[in-house]
Amino acid sequence: MPHEKDHLSVHRFNGTVTLAQRVEPSSTGSSRPTTSKSSEGVRAATAAEAGHLTDGSAISSQEPPPSRRGRKGFTVHWPFQTQSVATDTLSIFTNNAPALFRRATWNPPKPDDLESTVTSPRDSTLIPDYVVNFIRGETPETVARRKQNGGAKGLRAVDITHQHRPQRSHMALLEGASGGGFSRQHDDGYMHSNSTATSTTTELQQILPGNEKPGKGWRSLSSGWKSGVMLNLALILAILIAGFVCLVIAETKIAFTLGYLDVFTGSCLTARNIDWGLHALINVLVVVFIVGANYIFQVLSSPKRSEISAAHESQKWLEIGVPSVRNFRHIGRGRAALAMGLLALAVATQVIYNSIIFVSETGFDYQLIAVKSSFITGSDFSISNENNNANLTRNELLNIQGLAEQNELTKLSVPACISTFSAAFNNEYQNILFVLSSSSSSDDSLIATFRAGLNASSMSDLSTHTSTTSTQILIDGSPVSFCLAQAILPSNGSCTVNLNGTLFIIVLALNILSLLVTACVLFLPRFVPLVTLGDAIASFLSGPDPATRANPLLSKANLTTGLGGWGFTEGKYWAPTRSPRYLRTASRTQWVIMAVWLFATVALAISALAVTLASQIIDSPVLTAFGTASAHTTYWVPSETPIAALSVAVAIPQVLLAGLYFSVNGLLTTFFLTRESASYAVSPKGTAWQPLRVSAEPVGHQTTSLFLTLPRPISWALAIWFAAMGFVLSQACFVVALTSASEPEMSLLGIGLSGLALVVLLGMLVVLAAVVAGFSLVKVRSAAMADGRALGNPLAFEGGSCSAALSARCHRVPEEAEVWWGKVAWGVVETGQEADGSESVIRHVTYSTKEVKELDGAHQYV
Incomplete structure (x- = not known):
């Protein structure tokens, strides 16, 4: 007689199937009894095939062929314990399918014999996984697509666990399975369990063809943050190739490697126009390096989930969704070195690039x-x-x-x-x-x-x-x-546009280093960063953070003051008194850093303009044109000064623009991080479910994009503005080289200042500051309150990005196992205790694919 709790047993097999042994019920995935008649018939047929099954008895005297898996042991949690999909479809298969299609080691008896076979609640047989998949109506390709975002277990350690869910046909299960995962089923709230979401990567690698393996090959490099890195890599490579072409052309004209190449000699008006064009092109190329370095810096400084967990355990928080130097204390040193090295290369490239071109003029x-x-x-x-x-x-x-x-x-x-x-x-x-x-x-x-x-x-x-x-x-x-x-007539002057060969070789070397560092980022081992807000939300929903449990309204202020911070689990009230402005979403440190860079740049421009005006002793000072040397706005240096060193010194102010770009970009990124986060809260217009925007490998309704946090139009506008400021700065401060027409060996070297260019630069800086200040005064989108007011937003960051505050808002309800796959909104959700209609003073707020309600100031939330 079978054991009365056989339906809770797990059969463990070692190598060739020769012995079945029961283990404790705690090893199994379910304790629910089976009632399916068809499944009992299958077990009876299996018992007839094997002989008989008792405690410790041998299953069969005939050994089946060795397992194709090649591993010595694995555990199978039987899927046929309730009226599940596999059980019902299995009975159909065994009753109707011809024996021709059945595996040789498994010969179920005919339907007539099933009625007479002695069955037990737990008798089962070893069903090959590919048969189970075939019964479900799946192919290796659909299995691979369904599981491509799986976890650590592979085909050799398959864990088929009973799912506590209603009976569904295999067609319903496969509905919406395309391109990376099942879509959210909103009609009945069905959610896939964690075991499905964490199915194996190894299994996929064995099933999928070589060009379709998850996380490998071109597909993993052509989406998400890696596609952005690939784009930067392609642009750097194109610039490098163009530079080498120019170098080869120059070498064919004149051996200038350690000297200068005369790009153009002729009218000063034409030479000035060529100089403007080359410097405009140079600053466009420079912005490619600056913007690309900032992009990769944000990726590299983004923490992994394990790094966040380690920081939270020590009651520290990290920044997510923004470029962060603060995270360097908690992330890998190698990544921190790569990030800082790439920024340094970009800034050096900006300085050297603006040094390679200068105009020499024949003095009259x-x-x-x-x-x-x-x-x-x-x-x-x-x-x-x-x-x-x-x-x-x-x-x-x-x-x-x-x-x-x-x-x-x-x-x-x-x-x-x-x-x-x-x-x-x-x-x-x-x-x-x-x-x-x-x-x-x-x-x-x-x-x-x-x-x-x-x-x-x-x-x-x-x-x-x-x-x-x-x-x-x-x-x-x-x-x-x-x-x-x-x-002097413009046609009478003679000017030469020069290319500094030494600096050109140096800038090509910097380009090669930038290319190599960028390529290294693509192949960092075990690097899965939480780059975007969606990455973090999906991670915290799939694996709730125990450090912020029962504290969904945790704020950065709670962590800094110690009131209601780490370990607080008593619930909080949400009673906002105002709607925050973006001014408060950035940290004080961010504002100070941006102000320092802006003040330094403005102060330098004002000082240079004051010097140019004071040096003119005439009654009405004249603002000299862009890049034009003037006798009283040129400051001479010893003629033996190396012109390459002078060119680099003149381009040093470009560092101020680079620092200002990084600080302004970080500030605007924080603004838009809050904007994206606040959009998930219930608005006065109603709930708007949105998909999570992740940085790589979206599943279900998730989306991905080329940008990380700052939207492309804002990022492009900022890049264009700084490219223009870089060009204006190159024309405001420049090298002056003069030679005598009658005695060419006589020359003068100096630093020229253009009053008009300095005024334009100051105007552009003022416009930039005004735009940032104006945006900071805009109010964050308000969330709806239960009393009808639209006030505050619990998802708005105050004082900068904070991983702890974000994780605190992502403790899902148990009924929604894979909420991060669907379109979500954040608000008050019903738990099992509230579903019966009883009122509770303490309620739960989180992200959900179901209906969410507004927060009420009269209730506490956990």
């Missing part, structure tokens, strides 16, 4: 001509060696005199004239007439000529004849009344 030697007022009316003049130090010919002087008579010369005030000729170089005028206010008895209208500029060999002679103050010029004691200047 100009002449200073002291004349009487009669000279400009056509009076005669004479030339001698004593009064013609500039070595001008008579025809040149007559040409200048003719221009003066025709009013084609520019009239300058005395202060403007002083500002022009006292500068180290002049790129605006080629001849300047000093018109004296007094006249002598001599009929000669020409007093003297002098050479000025880089090749100012006669400037010493000029100094012996002139004396200047801030208001007047005296030549041989006679004051200058005004000046007339002949402007």
Whole structure:
């Protein structure tokens, strides 16, 4: 006679099936008795085939062939203990299927024999798993798709456990199974159990073809956060290839590896336009590195679930969904080093890229001509060696005199004239007439000529004849009344756009390092980060965090003050007094860091603008154009200074823009993290169930996206704005290299400042600050209250992202085992104790696929 509790037994087999032995009921997955007639018939048939089954008796004298699994032992929790899908479909199969399709080791008796077979509640036989799957109407492919997000057990350790759920046909079970998991069944609230959700990866790897194995191959790299890393990798590779092509082309023209390549030589206007275009392109490429580094930094700094659990055990919390340096204390050191290294490479790339292009200008030697007022009316003049130090010919002087008579010369005030000729170089005028206010008895209208500029060999002679103050010029004691200047035509100037070969090689090396580090991120072992809000919610719903149990309204303030924080389980009231603004969702540290970067950038721009204005001694200071050197806004350095070092020094302010980008991006990311979280709460318009947006391998209704937290339009707009600011900064502070037209070996090096570019940069910084401040004043979407008010939002982060506060809101009810697969909303849910209609002062709030209600200030929540 069978044991009275045989229906609770588990049959454990070792190697070839020769012995069956009962174990304690605690080893099984169910204690419910079986009543299916068809299942009893199957057991009877099995007993007839094996001989008889008693406690400790042998099952059969004929050994079946060795198991195809190859492992010495496994445990099978029989699925045929209740009226389950497998039981009912099995009876149909055994009653109607021809013996031709049955396994040789399993020969059920004919239906006529089933009635006479002695059955017991527990007698069973070893059913191959592929037969069970076939009975359910499944194929290896559908099994693989259904289980592709499974857990640790493999095909060699199959655990078929009875599911405590209503009877359903296999067609109903397969409904919605596509592309990664079963969809949520909203009609009757049926949920798949954890054992289904955690079925094996090893099994899938054996069933699936090589190109369909989960988490392997192209599919795992073409979705979620890995697709973003792949995109960054492709962009870096494209930039690197383009750089090498440019290097090869340059080498074919001139051996410039340790020197300079003349990209263009010609008109200064054309050279300036080329310089603008190249710097605009450079700053677009730079933004690719900066944005990509920030993206990967957020991925690498995102914690794994095990790291969060370890932190919570020590009563520490981490940041989820935002780039975080704070997490470095709790994540792997290797990931932290990769993240910081990639940021450093991106910033270095931005600086070096903005250093490789500069414009050298041929300095114009100009002449200073002291004349009487009669000279400009056509009076005669004479030339001698004593009064013609500039070595001008008579025809040149007559040409200048003719221009003066025709009013084609520019009239300058005395202060403007002083500002022009006292500068180290002049790129605006080629001849300047000093018109004296007094006249002598001599009929000669020409007093003297002098050479000025880089090749100012006669400037010493000029100094012996002139004396200047801030208001007047005296030549041989006679004051200058005004000046007339002949402007330089744009076509007359000569400029060269130069490419620094040494720095270009360095930037290519930085690109290679960035490429390698980015590629390493794709192949980090056992790296499953919780990157997005959806990742964290799904993780905490599938495995509730014991550290925040029964404390669903836990806040970051509770953790910092110690009131109602770790270990608090008495329930809390939700009674908001206001709706928070995004200003409060970011931490104070984030605001301080952003303010420091912004203040440093603005202060530098204002200081540079003040210097440029103060250096001009004329009455109405002029803002110099983008990237244009001016005599009084250029600050000279020793001519022996390496131009590569000077170029890098000039580009150092780009670091401020990089730091400002990272801080502003982190701030906006926190805003949108709160925005996404708050959208799951019950709104005044009603409950809106939404799928979880995960960073990789979505299942059920889950979705994935290329962006992590900050939406693409915001991220792109921010990137474009900073690319524009990088270009403006490159034109506001630049290298000035001048050579003499008559003596090319004479040169000057300096740092030029553009007043107009500095003003534009300041305006862009003000606009950026205004946009961030304006967004921070927007109110977070309010949640609906039970009394009809729309006030506050329990899902809004205050003081920054907090893993503990997030996990506290994700303690699902037991009735919903796989809630994270469906479209969810957050609110008050009914538990088993409340379903009978009884009122409870303490209620439960969590995410659910079912109906959720508004929070009531009169109730406590756990």
